[in-house]
Amino acid sequence: MNSDSDLQIAGDLLDVPHLLQAPREHPSTVAEFVGLARSLAADRAQWAHLVRYDATTRWYHRLRTGPGYEVWLLSWVPGQGSGLHDHGPSSGVLTVLDGELTERTARGTRALGAGAQRVFAPGYAHEVVNDTLEPAVSLHVYFPGLTEMPMHARPSTAAAHTAAQCAGVLPGPAGAAGA
Numbered sequence: 001m002n003s004d005s006d007l008q009i010a011g012d013l014l015d016v017p018h019l020l021q022a023p024r025e026h027p028s029t030v031a032e033f034v035g036l037a038r039s040l041a042a043d044r045a046q047w048a049h050l051v052r053y054d055a056t057t058r059w060y061h062r063l064r065t066g067p068g069y070e071v072w073l074l075s076w077v078p079g080q081g082s083g084l085h086d087h088g089p090s091s092g093v094l095t096v097l098d099g100e101l102t103e104r105t106a107r108g109t110r111a112l113g114a115g116a117q118r119v120f121a122p123g124y125a126h127e128v129v130n131d132t133l134e135p136a137v138s139l140h141v142y143f144p145g146l147t148e149m150p151m152h153a154r155p156s157t158a159a160a161h162t163a164a165q166c167a168g169v170l171p172g173p174a175g176a177a178g179a
Helices: 006-010 030-042 157-166
Strands: 059-066 069-076 091-098 100-105 108-113 117-120 127-129 136-143
Touching (some): 030 069, 030 091, 030 117, 030 136, 091 100, 100 136
Antiparallel strands (some): 059 069, 069 136, 091 117
């Protein structure tokens, strides 16, 4: 029986650089886009000096582009929101850099503090709002680059209640059975 481990038999991988994959210049997988957002979030020197706050409209700045993706920096003063929307054919990564944002979806509401990330697929509808008394900053990676942002009408309370009943989330009227 051989007592050498496979690593010892193969040798040190770092001694054979031709076997290692070259690092990609641009991300191409969801995990790599998440990694890009995390690395940009961690390097305040790349974005902090660019942030502006505008009381009349959400401020935004395209921070970076690459083949098939773009990175946006947004600021949110208290009370500003995106409205209910999706991102058309684009997937994305939302990262809160400073402050806190609230994300509202058909599934519920979630507070997103600094460092929180949300990954979403095409057609994912949400609303992002700064419900706090302090400004917030977020980073958004879209792949492919954002070409459309369809807005959605808010469902009425009665329609939302009926939809939730049909989904079995809320009880129906007394005596009604859920499916």
